[in-house]
Amino acid sequence: MTNQATTTTEHDGTVSGRPDVRDVIPGAGPALRPGERATLRLRDDGEDEPARYAPEWLQLREPADAAARSYDLLDPLRIRLANLPRRADGFVIHDIGCGTGSMGRWLAPRLDGAQHWVLHDRDPYLLHFAAVASPRSAADGSHVTVETRRGDVARLTPEALSGASLVTASALLDVLDREEIEALAAACAGAGCTALLTLSVAGRVELTEPHPLDREIMEAFNAHQRRGGMLGPDAVDVAAEVFAEHGATVRINPSPWRLGPADASLTEQWLRGWVGAAVEERPGLASRAEGYLASRLEACAAGKLRVVVHHSDLLALCRPADGDA
Numbered sequence: 001m002t003n004q005a006t007t008t009t010e011h012d013g014t015v016s017g018r019p020d021v022r023d024v025i026p027g028a029g030p031a032l033r034p035g036e037r038a039t040l041r042l043r044d045d046g047e048d049e050p051a052r053y054a055p056e057w058l059q060l061r062e063p064a065d066a067a068a069r070s071y072d073l074l075d076p077l078r079i080r081l082a083n084l085p086r087r088a089d090g091f092v093i094h095d096i097g098c099g100t101g102s103m104g105r106w107l108a109p110r111l112d113g114a115q116h117w118v119l120h121d122r123d124p125y126l127l128h129f130a131a132v133a134s135p136r137s138a139a140d141g142s143h144v145t146v147e148t149r150r151g152d153v154a155r156l157t158p159e160a161l162s163g164a165s166l167v168t169a170s171a172l173l174d175v176l177d178r179e180e181i182e183a184l185a186a187a188c189a190g191a192g193c194t195a196l197l198t199l200s201v202a203g204r205v206e207l208t209e210p211h212p213l214d215r216e217i218m219e220a221f222n223a224h225q226r227r228g229g230m231l232g233p234d235a236v237d238v239a240a241e242v243f244a245e246h247g248a249t250v251r252i253n254p255s256p257w258r259l260g261p262a263d264a265s266l267t268e269q270w271l272r273g274w275v276g277a278a279v280e281e282r283p284g285l286a287s288r289a290e291g292y293l294a295s296r297l298e299a300c301a302a303g304k305l306r307v308v309v310h311h312s313d314l315l316a317l318c319r320p321a322d323g324d325a
Helices: 053-070 071-082 104-109 124-132 176-190 214-225 232-245 260-283 284-299
Strands: 090-095 115-119 142-151 166-170 194-208 250-256 255-259 305-315
Touching: 053 104, 053 124, 053 194, 053 255, 053 260, 071 194, 071 305, 090 104, 104 115, 104 166, 115 124, 124 142, 124 214, 142 214, 166 176, 176 194, 176 232, 176 284, 176 305, 194 214, 194 232, 214 232, 214 260, 232 250, 232 255, 255 260, 260 305
Parallel strands: 090 115, 090 166, 115 142, 166 194
Antiparallel strands: 194 305, 250 305, 255 305
């Protein structure tokens, strides 16, 4: 996930040369604890734990996410859905870690046929936002309905996905460990439903103009992504392997953010979180990273900075539960 960390570390200005991340929207900056994602509890550590993902960050990134998602995966997805037995209530689509519901707003109007979306998230406020802002019609005008479920990925089982046509998620795979990806793949395969898992961080970033510190920051950020056993930029390859072991046909397509002057607000937040996570992982970078961040933010404000943040989308076509192709 791009800057998938869950809360910002509080600073009074710049401490020990670390970049000032006071202005980072929660969700865009470094995490305090391994194994956490703001909109989806990965480990059961209490239902009263406060939410960590500001809807402002999700809303800020939504246009870039929509532009990045791979359209080339839609045709094989449509073909698979068209070949499924028709249900009276249409396709059942589970959106895991739905946040504000951006995946549904992007995908539902691009699929024909009635759809019932089951929105999963740990944050009741985000669930409410996603339900209220969900689309109401499919590409062909068919009805789209939604329900919400508060929960986590560890509770997904074939039984929980019984009757599902599709499981979707955005920026999820890279904050899972191998065991969690295996559980997700087993649940999808057991239920015979396809999985469309988008916007997983790929570990590569390109900034214009290049800077000598770019690679070091990127490598530190990637190491931060792998903390606590999470797979980070290795997640898509692992997921492809695991889904294939469960008999799925897997396709992977690039889905990069391409940020320019029109995306300055998002780029600023992304930069602060990217550099902040790198410094959290490697504190020795702090003194150099402070000047690096300042110069990059200056270029961003001047409309001179362009950034490509590479992601990958994965489509896993699992065998239908009834054994039909």
